[in-house]
Amino acid sequence: MLERDAECVTIRSQLDPDAYKKKERAARLKMDIQILPVCVLLYLLAYIDKSNISQAMLDGKNLPNGKVEDPGILTSLNMTPHEFSIALTVLFPTYMAFQLPSNLIIRKIGPRIWIPTLALTWGVVETLQGLVTSKAGLYINRIFLGLAEAGLTPGITLLLTFFYVPKELQFRQAFYFTGASLSGSFSGLLATALRKMDGVSGQHGWQWVFYIEGIFTVAVAIVCYFIIPNGPRGCFMLSPLERELIIQRQHAPTYRYQDLPHLALKLKEVEFEPTSENEGLLLTPPWYKEVLRTFTDERVYLTGILGFCVSLPIFSFTNFMPSIIKGMGDYSTAKSMLLSCPPFAASFVYSLCMAFVADRLQLRYLSVMLSFIITLVGLAVLWGCDEPMHRYGGIFMVAAGSYSGPPCMFAWMANNSAGYYKRTSALAFVHMMDNASGLVAAWLFNTHTEAPRFLRGTTTNLAITLLGMVVATIQECRIWQERRQRACGRRDECVVELYRRTHWPREALRSYLGDRHSEFLLEL
Template structure:
């Protein structure tokens, strides 16, 4: 490559080789990108991808968590859900959910996102529609198991899919949209539950049946939309011009310089899969996700039950869940933008986790007669839950380079993390509670504090690796490159802290 400027023929981006006197050795062959043009491109990606991603994730969470709204709307009585049957139904969803996450993420490229993701959505929509007509406990269990199968691949596939469009420093806020969608699904679900359960008796259907039926139909429509609107990658995106696709290629080439030149391999590489399973950082991150998800799943599924335990009526409870989720959404999207802007993860995650710990402490310690304070405590609890869960997903994407290592890491994190649903479904026992739910809150408190400690440990380990690579001699750097170290093992790779 010549030392002078090299013109790239994709106008108007005016790409050229970076002046090597102004850049570190790492970026000596990096192609310059006009910041204004890149900003326009990212804005276009956001307008075309984000609404669809949010819609998909919103209906996913709506359909998995509506069992909590249905439970207080008469489903428990109609299906004779005595004892811990509701808890078992909630738990079994996660048995099949966690079993298919790693395979789904590894198969995404081969089976094509534009086909696999709509297949998931349409399939679980049919299950939810069918759930509106079940008449016994066994049928409820069957629908929950099937729902877990079809919802399992959505989140790891979407996060992996977004990583092929956005660079590491751009990913937190985009993944935040997914978790904002999950929080808003709680608010939207509460409003839907309030409206639809009032249809009780219309056309001979109970209110909770209307809830399943209408939400299933909404999801089905979203699945059909996705089938036509979702591209496999930026090369097949019908809404990108050729010059914009050229800029996307340049962005990927530049990113490869910082990620060991193995960001988007087309051929399945089992060595990368093995590296993910051998990486202790992946396991630490995944265990932190398990702790945070215990809180997230328990809170999102049982929030209506928790608030009703404060002494509110069933109808009023449905409405009181809405402000909590809206607050959580606003906080999370603000934190995600700040996290991307500062390119920091742990500095936000540790304080957010400890804030949630304060919320659980309030719900455990405040008298049951102090209803207003207990309701306020749900806002404090919600403040950090979605932040830590979402930023930790972004963190594992940022910490693993090489397409199939990243795919395996995401799948493994989600498998371990979502197995928390098995426990979360059992810790909030309605029958044995006086409204305080001591066991559920106490376990959640211990889990979120453990997660905070884990995030700090991750920060310490990654910072140590970055410092070690910064101080690496030229000879050692060359030795490692000659030894074939790629991806995040490459000496030029730097971890986001």
């Protein structure tokens, strides 16, 4: 065995099983306390800073003189709904393009520096958004906001894999991702309060929304430089023994690999055939080969499509929920923003419950299918009902179903990828596809011509949700088939060939081949 595994066994041998589990629980709790709150806060701020433009869009009351009290950003900048959709759209090309490079940079710089730097940058950009005086200025600001925020979500997703094993991952992913739903429940309240500052220092209420939220993000980013660790050794809350326990636990093969007796028998019969080209072979493949391998893996593409299908309702209703609710009745702007809060709060609770069950069972397919079904029912209610309270109930279901889906996607992709750069690039690709749905969502709802039913946007979301259910089923069938092929010994060739050339021990073969190794256990 490798030296790491030997140390891990030594730690276990020093403690009886109950004491070891107690020590492991204590270490996990300390990591949760140090890492998860800051991840939730950063993601909450990122989502608020990206989506608060929907709160800034709405106008206040129409005055008898024809003017508007507390005008929204459309009125202030003389923008049409079409131009507002452009402002939503221009954020995403840079947001998507920089996600993979950002995740690769983390390896060199470390999350302790890189993630707070991203937060500091987008906080400054968000603050400057309050100073824009034209639609062109708003477009430019949104482009840079997308560039600055791009690396946060895939970066946090990757960061959590440094600390947690597969059976713990989805709950933690859900915990930080529910920052999005928390932002939905919180940002409406905050925006309602901040827009009451309309006229203070000659600024509109929507400008104060950007100023205050941007400055707060900058302050949080500075604090994060002292909290976010690069890995278990950087967790100041852990004792030296707990740090070593977590490190060795992350490298323990039992969490990701299964021993196949038929493969061991095959390797015993293999004769060593060294060649000159194998003399300098490293224990880990070059990073660029691992990145390229990502884009030859069908599971990456299928999970990416799932990410798109799960996230389209999220972006649709994050950007337009206040407008959708306002169209249900004669609600004021403030009441529309306040009514948009409870659905997000409900999705927060449901997402955590679903993730807890999925981690316990380690069944990602059932988790994502249930999310799709709940979303589908909610969309059907919105599509077919005219009664405002029925439609409001449909929004609750859409929020709960859609927000519980992405953590499952992230955990499924992370747990089915092995090799640092393979996992890094696979997670970045899934996030890119996830955010590609934002490009589509920006054009699905026209608040001037399609309210209150928004049939075009609702129908599109229904179709994409059905597509997601089909793709999830294909993914599950393909993984089940691949697991059977590996169990039957039909995927042993690459392991046998590498062993023939190197005669490396089992752990080295697993490290080099990653998820291509026939003993790597794919999650269903």
